[in-house]
Amino acid sequence: GAVVSQHPSRVICKSGTSVKIECRSLDFQATTMFWYRQFPKKSLMLMATSNEGSKATYEQGVEKDKFLINHASLTLSTLTVTSAHPEDSSFYICSAKRTEIIQETQYFGPGTRLLVL
Amino acid sequence: KQEVTQIPAALSVPEGENLVLNCSFTDSAIYNLQWFRQDPGKGLTSLLLIQSSQREQTSGRLNASLDKSSGRSTLYIAASQPGDSATYLCAVNTGFQKLVFGTGTRLLVSP
Numbered sequence: 277g278a279v280v281s282q283h284p285s286r287v288i289c290k291s292g293t294s295v296k297i298e299c300r301s302l303d304f305q306a307t308t309m310f311w312y313r314q315f316p317k318k319s320l321m322l323m324a325t326s327n328e329g330s331k332a333t334y335e336q337g338v339e340k341d342k343f344l345i346n347h348a349s350l351t352l353s354t355l356t357v358t359s360a361h362p363e364d365s366s367f368y369i370c371s372a373k374r375t376e377i378i379q380e381t382q383y384f385g386p387g388t389r390l391l392v393l
Numbered sequence: 394k395q396e397v398t399q400i401p402a403a404l405s406v407p408e409g410e411n412l413v414l415n416c417s418f419t420d421s422a423i424y425n426l427q428w429f430r431q432d433p434g435k436g437l438t439s440l441l442l443i444q445s446s447q448r449e450q451t452s453g454r455l456n457a458s459l460d461k462s463s464g465r466s467t468l469y470i471a472a473s474q475p476g477d478s479a480t481y482l483c484a485v486n487t488g489f490q491k492l493v494f495g496t497g498t499r500l501l502v503s504p
Contacts, residue, residue, distance in 0.1 A: 282436075310492075319482060319494040320437075369436055378488055379424050379444055386436035 279303050280372050282385035289360055290393055297355045297388045299370030305350035306372035310382060311343075314367040326353050360392040395420045395487050397495035405501040406473055414468040414498045416483035421461050424486040428457050428468050431480045431497075440481075441468070473502045 279302040289295050299309055308327050312320040324345050326332040332345035342364075344356040353372075357364050367389050371382035396419045406412055416426070425444045429437040441450045441457040443466070449458040456469040466483055480499045484492040 317497075317499075319496050320484075320492075321494075322491060325491075367434075371437075378486065381427060381439060381442050382492060384429075384437040384439075387434070389434065 278374065278383040280370065280383045280385040282368075282370055282388050284388060285386065286389040286391075288391045288393065291361055292359055294356055294358045295360055295390060297357075297368055297370075297390075299353045299355070299372070299385055301351045301372045301374075301383070304372075304374045306353075306374065307350070307376055308373045309347060309353040310371045310373075311345060311353075311355050312369045312371070314369060314387075316367075320369060323355075357390065360390070362392045365390055365392045395423075395485060395493045397483060397485055397493050399481075399483060399495040399498050401498060402496065403499040403501075405503065408473060408475060408502055408504050410473050410502075411469070411471050412473055412500070414470070414481050414483075414500070416466040416468070416495050418464045418466075418485050418493075418495075420487070421464050422487070423461065424488055426457075426459055426466050427484050427486070427492070428455075428466075429482045429484065431482060433480075437482065470500075473500075475502050475504050478502050 281300045283298045311323045323338045324332045324334045326347040328347045334340045347353040369387040371384045400415045427442045428440040443459040454471040459466045480497045482497045483495045
């Protein structure tokens with residue numbers, strides 16, 4: 277159990293366009309979802325935390341108007357990269373928690389590779 | 394600010410060797426620590442989760458230890474196999490729903 281999916285798995289877009297990435301918890305309702313970014317050969321950096329029905333909390337240095345997060349239901353969160361630029365090219369990974377228990381693990385999606393030309 | 398470091402950054406070993414990956418963190422106020430495996434271009438697979446009150450966890454050929462007071466964790470892999478080749482990440486749960494990830498160790502096990 278505790279499967280998280282992401283769609284698409286990879287996307288190529290032109291500079292200036294917007295791209296939406298979906299994160300779904302397939303067999304559980306997620307109280308909280310997280311979005312991470314990973315640069316090549318680097319570790320994961322938390323971008324934002326989203327709770328269903330409320331505004332996302334962004335980490336310092338992450339532009340909330342550039343990376344729009346919508347958590348419309350307990351099983352779906354979306355990340356929209358607006359007016360994408362080549363420097364937004366990266367690997368984006370989402371994760372989800374089943375409960376509010378602090379000690380509980382997060383379940384990670386397979387990631388989305390974004391390439392902006 | 395919590396910082397997590399992993400040593401070595403890369404490791405290459407012949408098949409069959411036992412090996413140890415190291416993870417250190419600067420703030421000992423953690424809820425738990427988790428080891429993940431990441432294959433190239435893929436997401437994360439959770440390997441072991443150690444709560445702050447625990448000293449170690451074992452799963453098959455993997456054993457992870459935690460010394461919270463000294464800010465260290467190790468992942469021991471016994472009898473390594475080529476299929477173990479991947480990047481291994483440790484992450485500490487700082488509370489406030491946040492995981493802070495280490496820099497990763499890229500492991501290559503050659504046949």
